[in-house]
Amino acid sequence: YGDHRDLHLSLRRQRQMCIRDRAREVAQRKLARVLRGRKEPHGKSITEEGILRGVDVDDSGIVQLWIQPTHPHCPCCLDDLIRLRNKINEQNGILACHLEVVGIPHSERWTAAVNE
Numbered sequence: 221y222g223d224h225r226d227l228h229l230s231l232r233r234q235r236q237m238c239i240r241d242r243a244r245e246v247a248q249r250k251l252a253r254v255l256r257g258r259k260e261p262h263g264k265s266i267t268e269e270g271i272l273r274g275v276d277v278d279d280s281g282i283v284q285l286w287i288q289p290t291h292p293h294c295p296c297c298l299d300d301l302i303r304l305r306n307k308i309n310e311q312n313g314i315l316a317c318h319l320e321v322v323g324i325p326h327s328e329r330w331t332a333a334v335n336e
Contacts, residue, residue, distance in 0.1 A: 243279060244278070244279050246281065247311075247315070250312070251277060255267055255272070260289070261291075271287060272287060273286040273287060273322055281313055281314050281315040282314075282315050283308055283314055283316070283317040285318075287319055287320070289324060292326075301321070302333070304319070305334055
């Protein structure tokens with residue numbers, strides 16, 4: 221009995237890992253499509269290293285982005301981040317998206333506003 225149950229447990233674990241890997245891969249592909257070629261309001265690519273500071277996609281398809289806006293006092297930059305988050309959240313295969321605004325004064329206010 222022990223060997224038989226161990227085999228089923230091992231197969232179940234492998235299947236769960238495969239499902240999680242697939243969910244992550246789907247979310248990564250969808251995110252890449254949204255970000256590819258996207259420009260921020262002042263014409264720079266959103267994927268530039270100085271703007272897109274970090275990306276994480278977890279096993280369930282939850283996306284986290286760390287973004288440093290180029291013009292921290294610009295309302296159109298804030299509006300654009302809200303639109304970006306909404307666009308990412310609309311993608312099938314992405315469970316949720318959190319944008320963390322970093323590297324600017326009052327970044328916690330921007331982060332709260334973007335993620336309302």
